[in-house]
Amino acid sequence: VQLFSLTKHTLVSAQVHGFWIEVVGIGMHFGSLILVTILVFIGLRQPEIFSGIEDAPGRQKYAKTALSQEKMNEYLNKLINLMETEKPYLDPALNIRSLADKLSIPSHYISQTLNRCLGKNFYQFVNSYRISESKQILADKANNKKTILEALYESGFNSKASFNRIFKKYTGMTPSEFIESQKEE
Numbered sequence: 001v002q003l004f005s006l007t008k009h010t011l012v013s014a015q016v017h018g019f020w021i022e023v024v025g026i027g028m029h030f031g032s033l034i035l036v037t038i039l040v041f042i043g044l045r046q047p048e049i050f051s052g053i054e055d056a057p058g059r060q061k062y063a064k065t066a067l068s069q070e071k072m073n074e075y076l077n078k079l080i081n082l083m084e085t086e087k088p089y090l091d092p093a094l095n096i097r098s099l100a101d102k103l104s105i106p107s108h109y110i111s112q113t114l115n116r117c118l119g120k121n122f123y124q125f126v127n128s129y130r131i132s133e134s135k136q137i138l139a140d141k142a143n144n145k146k147t148i149l150e151a152l153y154e155s156g157f158n159s160k161a162s163f164n165r166i167f168k169k170y171t172g173m174t175p176s177e178f179i180e181s182q183k184e185e
Contacts, residue, residue, distance in 0.1 A: 067109055075113045078103050089129040092158035096122045130156045131170040134163070138175060139182045148175045 082103060088094050099122075100107035114125050134155035137146060146154075152163040152175075167175050 067112055071109075072113045072117055075103075075105055075109060076117050078105070079110065079113070083129055087129075087133075089126045090133070090154070090156045092153075092156050094126060094156065126156075127166050128170065131167055134167065134175070135171070135178065138179055148179075151175070 079099075082099075083089060086102075088099060088102065096107045096110055100110050103110070111122055114120050114122060118125065120128070134151050134157070137151040137154055138148070148163075149160065152160060157163040157166075164174060167173075167178070171178060173181065
């Protein structure tokens with residue numbers, strides 16, 4: 001945009017104005033182009049400069065909630081109980097709305113409860129159960145014929161790439177490395 005504007009300004013200036021006005025106009029365009037370029041490079045090299053911009057100082061998420069701590073604890077217990085007994089996380093199509101319907105809890109209360117009580121969002125919460133399940137499948141000596149692909153589908157994942165990325169994030173190793181570590185034990 002700056003380059004286009006610079007070219008247009010130069011052509012118009014050359015026809016209408018004198019030499020000095022043209023030089024000043026071109027200098028302003030080049031100066032602003034250089035300034036913007038420098039700011040972009042600084043921002044790319046030091047992203048921490050921009051961290052926290054969207055956070056208003058002193059403002060806390062869920063500050064004006066009607067949900068009490070006792071109610072959040074009740075919802076968390078219901079949620080954990082459901083996850084451990086019925087294992088809805090094994091369904092790859094699980095979403096917060098379907099879980100909220102099962103528990104008869106508004107989905108925004110589930111989100112708030114997970115965030116405030118566990119410091120996790122919905123997908124982090126579900127993925128922790130899925131990774132735990134996949135680790136059990138991969139570590140089970142009776143299932144040693146199961147492939148990583150079978151384990152990821154059985155534990156509720158539907159993508160090998162996301163499974164590998166999330167598995168490594170939660171365990172610090174790839175699924176293959178995890179299987180090898182189980183053989184050593």
